[in-house]
Amino acid sequence: MSAALWPPILLTLQLASVTTVILLAVGTPIAWWLARSPHRWKEAVAAVVALPLVLPPTVLGFYLLIALGPSGPGGWLAGLFGGRSLAFTFTGLVIGSVCYSMPFVVQPIRDAFEAVGDRPFDVAATLRASPWDRFWSVAVPLARPGFVSGAVLGFAHTVGEFGVVLMIGGNIPSRTRVLSVAVYEFVETLQWREAHLLAGGMLLFAFLVILAMRLLERRSVRWRP
Numbered sequence: 001m002s003a004a005l006w007p008p009i010l011l012t013l014q015l016a017s018v019t020t021v022i023l024l025a026v027g028t029p030i031a032w033w034l035a036r037s038p039h040r041w042k043e044a045v046a047a048v049v050a051l052p053l054v055l056p057p058t059v060l061g062f063y064l065l066i067a068l069g070p071s072g073p074g075g076w077l078a079g080l081f082g083g084r085s086l087a088f089t090f091t092g093l094v095i096g097s098v099c100y101s102m103p104f105v106v107q108p109i110r111d112a113f114e115a116v117g118d119r120p121f122d123v124a125a126t127l128r129a130s131p132w133d134r135f136w137s138v139a140v141p142l143a144r145p146g147f148v149s150g151a152v153l154g155f156a157h158t159v160g161e162f163g164v165v166l167m168i169g170g171n172i173p174s175r176t177r178v179l180s181v182a183v184y185e186f187v188e189t190l191q192w193r194e195a196h197l198l199a200g201g202m203l204l205f206a207f208l209v210i211l212a213m214r215l216l217e218r219r220s221v222r223w224r225p
Helices: 003-036 043-055 055-067 073-079 091-117 119-126 131-142 144-158 163-169 178-187 190-223
Strands: none
Touching: 003 043, 003 091, 003 144, 003 178, 003 190, 043 091, 055 073, 055 091, 073 163, 073 190, 091 131, 091 144, 091 163, 119 131, 119 178, 131 144, 144 190, 163 178
């Protein structure tokens, strides 16, 4: 395999790993609130979270580029550390990936929390379990399939994203050139062998992700009480 293929592969894996960890940390409380909150306007919040599902990636990338640029909040934040902008940086890619992949993590976890129902929490409450204990001892174990699905989908979606990362990261070697952007560049420069290798690898990865999700769904149904 050509040495030119390894930097975008490693960068993409690093980006997907960091993004998935952040999404689980941020998405879990959001999913819990959406699943358990009685507020009527929670669906408006859910709609905001789900916007990347229907919003063109270039539109989201455009607004993120403005937000992360020198005149936006990202520029102010970068200035605290001696920088000028978060656009065209790895940090900017992480922020964009978190925003773009959020619904793919939040929705499965929310569905899993909702599937738990109220009875296990009521039983735990009778045993004097605190809300914190009920969350970690009851909700999280019972919603484990949702966490697995969310983590897999979030990771896979980050690996395959193109429009958002191209808008806010560009194509800087070893800094922002991820797999999807590398495939595009190899095609543009008529490097068909490299394009075939990366595209074929991503196709196989997508197939394995879908197969794993199907098997996970069947296992969850089989063990559902």
